[in-house]
Structure formats: structure tokens, C-alpha cells
Amino acid sequence: MSPAGFVLRNAMRNKRRLTLTVLSVALSLFLFTMLQTALREMSAPVETEDSALRVITRHRVSLANVLPVRYENRIRQVQGVEAVSKFTWFGGIYQDERNFFPQFAVDPDVIFRIFTEANVDPLQMKAFQSERNAAVVGIKTMERFGWKLGDRITLKGTIWDCNPELVIRAVYRGGIDETNLMFHHDYFDELMGRLGLVGTFWIKVRSPDDVQPVIEAIDRSFRNTEAETKTETERAFQLGFISMFGNIRMLIGSISTVIVFTMILVTASTMSMAIRERMREIAVLKAMGFNGLHVVALILAESFGLALTGGLIGCVGAWLLFSNVDIYKLSQGFFIKFEVTPHMLASGLLLAGLLGVISSLAPAWAAIRMPVVTGLKELD
């Protein structure tokens, strides 16, 4: 028998308690991994080679404020700008409030020169561009609602006082987000009575070196006007957009802290019970010649093993589950992808290991301090 074998036998002596504790840790680590993944997906949008060339101009005050449509021409004239499209969040309801998906009014002739990752069949593209109330829809949303080309849908406006009646003429695939619906900004403007307002401008610059000069030039151009602008990279814009949901990082961080604290209590309680029941055996081991370090090592190994087993089940379980489910459907379009990264797996397992160490401290200290004679007297 090896010391590891002895630790294993000790851990297995109360199978029901072992199972419940491992499952508690596993469930907690599963939730922790899920929350961290959600936080990452929401707060760290992926930056691709194409997206690195995109910048967004919005009202300096907030996203809720709009810009005059006439800014488009001045932006187009800024050196380094390759393409500009109006890009207004419509935020309408399709049949039911639960059927959320992003909808935008855009310039049909330009938008796919900016979103170059998205692929559209040339014939469909032509149909989308030539029909006043045509829409192009990402493949995920098409599949979600079982739509096909030629289908007619109506969006009920919530932010804007109009209800666009659209006909689906094109489907796009590729890019980070395959869930958007886009329709003609002219049609939107017509429905709104030609107010000449735009939510944001999406801009493609010629090269990475042009990004910062373009940002500075645009904002400088509209300084001291009635609608000053804030221009930023796509990544910065998305992070700002997420912050509109509130302090999600703090919320998720708080929940994660509660989970970790609960885990520590559960595991520490289990280890304390397990060691208290075994105090007489520990006294006998010490009488046989096991010193404080040996006893700590045995308790630490048991606690660490228990927590790590739970951690492996929880973290790997989360990774397997989220690798195999359609998170877009499951979250009703809220999450496009939900990737448990190796870094997150490692963080979860590290947390489990730390949990095992922390949980063993109190029982190990009690076991070291217990005089052998006291332990033997407890026995008799």
C-alpha cells in the first residue's frame, strides 16, 4: 500500500458524504465556469482582422442620442476612410417580445463592404439592394424562425414609431455574428417622416495605421457642433454597449464570489467532519511515528483530491456541455457563442485546488495540535 492508496481509502470510507461533497463542488465549479464564460462572451468581443479596420461614430453623450444624417458626407471625406454606412439600431419586436434578435437600418450598397467577413450570394445581394423594403438576415436567425427567402415579416417598433414590413431577399453567413437583420435606412427614414436621424455611422478604414488618425479627425471635425461625436474602434464600442446593461462584471463577480465562498464552507465542513471522526486514528498514526508534516500531507491530499475531482467534473462538464449545445437557441439569441477556453478550465481547476488547500487548513491544524495522549483517551 502506498500513502496515496491510504488517502484514497480514507476518502472512500463514507461514500455518500464523498459523493455529495464532490457533486457540490462540481456544481459550484460548473456555475463558476458558466458565469465566467458568460462574462467573457459579453465583455470581450472577439476582434478579427476585419473588425480591427472598423470604427464607429456615435453621439458623444450616449448611444441613446442620435446624429444628423448629413454627417455622413463629412465622414466620407476624412482621409483614410474607405466606406461609411448609416447604422441605426431598430430594436423592434417580431411577433413576441421573447423573439429578440438584433435589427439595424443600414445602407444596403455599402454595408457588406464594411462587414467583409459576411458572405452573401451575389444574386441575393442584388435583390436586397434593389428592393426598397428588402432585408438581409443572418443564417442563425433564419434557422431560428424557420424563415426562407421571400418570407414577409413585420417588425413592431418600440424605440421608433414605425412598423417596417420587410421581405427577406438575402441571407448572410460568416463573421462573428450571424443573427442580425438589416434593412434599408432609406425605408426606415421614409417611415419616420424623413427626420434625417442616424443612430451611428459604421466606417471602414483603409489600413490599421489609419484607425487612430481617422478617429481623431472625425471627432475633431464635429467638435463644437450641436451633436459632438465619439468615434471608437468596434471592440471599444461593443464594450461600451455592454456597459449599458449595467455593471455586469460586478454582478457576475459577486455571484461567483458567493459560489466560491459556499464551496469553501461545504468542503471545509466535510473535511472537518471527516477528520474529527478520525482523531483517534490520527493519534494512533502519530504514536506510530507519523509527524505533523505527515499528518498534514495526508489531510491536504485528501481535501485537495476531493476538491479537484469535483472541479474536474464541474469544469470539464461545462466544457463538454457548452461545446455540444446550440447556445444561440438555448439563450434565445442572447449569446452567439459560449466558448469555455483552456484558460477558463485552468482557472476553474486552480480554484478547485486552492479550495482543497484552504478547506484542509483548519482540520490539519487541529490534528497537529492534538496531543497523542488526548487522542488516545478519546478512543477509550
Next chain:
Amino acid sequence: MLAVIAIVQIRELTRIYQQGDIKVVALDRVSLDIARGDFVALMGPSGSGKSTLLHIIAGIDRPTAGSCRVDGIEVAALSETELAGWRNSHIGFVFQTFNLIPVLTAFENVEMPLLLTGLSAAERRAHVEAAFELVGLADRMDHLPRQLSGGQEQRVAIARALVTDPTLIVADEPTGNLDAKSASDVLGLLEALNRDAGKTIIMVTHDPKAAAHARRTLHLEKGELLKDEEVRR
């Protein structure tokens, strides 16, 4: 009487416990020698200090004053870590309630003290099998403690005490939880280990019949050594 070659030398040994405001004198200036190869029974009523004396000799308790040398080593002068190592190589314990680890087989229980010795698995197996041969339980090595009778459990505990070939075997009421037949077997085994293998044994007991198996009986009362009866066989 002073032994010719004393393996245990105790001088003016005192142990006082503090219980709240009260001082309890468990041992009061006890002096004695125990010879190598002796089999000593410590007798006395409850609270007489016999278990305390055994614990100090075995290095699991420390005296308040006085000296306790085992094989030339002043036990109380060792640090806790040194003492643990010393116990592993010099002391074999036999307890009243056997104290076998329930989740380990008899073989694994006996092997436990050897895990600290640095012996290979094959060497440990050889030592354990030899210990089982000595206690006559070679056919029960793979049994769990709950599958053994009380007498068999105590013989496994004796095998565990023997397996490191210690300087001393200390037994605290080794027959206290056994029926008469099993008690007789265990005492016979201890006697044989002393007689045939030359093991030095110190045994605490209430039972005069058990003490009769020892070569020498020491009586303690209120922490003092009363008389020293020597029984030579």
C-alpha cells in the same frame, strides 16, 4: 532492583497535570530501571499513574520533572518531530481497543509503520509476512478488521507493534477488551515474544492473572512506586 543492562532508566520522574486551578500529581518522583529483554507489568488502581508512566516511556507524553532515558536517549529532550521518528524506530504500541484502521486490511495495518522507513514494497512485504508468522495469523492478512475476532485483531495489533523491530513494546491493557480465551492467547503470545525473541515489553494491566505472565510486576498508587516484585521463570 536495578537491572544489569537497563534499557529504560527513570529518575525522579514527576508528572503534574493542571486541571483548572487544581494540580493533579500523576507521577511523584518515580525512579526505576527496566532491563533489556525484561517483561514488566505495571499494576495499580485507576488514577495511580501507570498509564502516564507508560506514555512518558513511549514518548507520547512529557514529564514535568525528572529524567526518562530509553536506550541512552533522554526522550523528553527530543523535539516533536524527532520524537515521532524515534517512536517509529524504537516503540511498538499495543492498545486496549486494538486501534486498527478499519478501511485497511490486516496486512496494510501492519505495513503502516513501515511506510515511514524508506523500505521498498518488497522489503515491507517480507517484514509484514514475518510479523504475521510470529503472531500466527498468516492466513488472515487480507482480512479487514471487522472480519476478525477481538483476539485476532489484537494479534494483528501486536504484529503492527513488532514489524519495525522496536526497542520496546508498550501494551496498555492489551487484554482489557478480550474474553478469557483470547486474553490468554494474547498474553501467551507476548510471553513468547519476550522469551523467544528477546523483546522488552512493558504492559499496563489491572488483572493479576495478566501480570502473572510478566517477569516482573511494579505497583503504583497515587503516583508513587510501591513495590517491585520480581518473578523469575
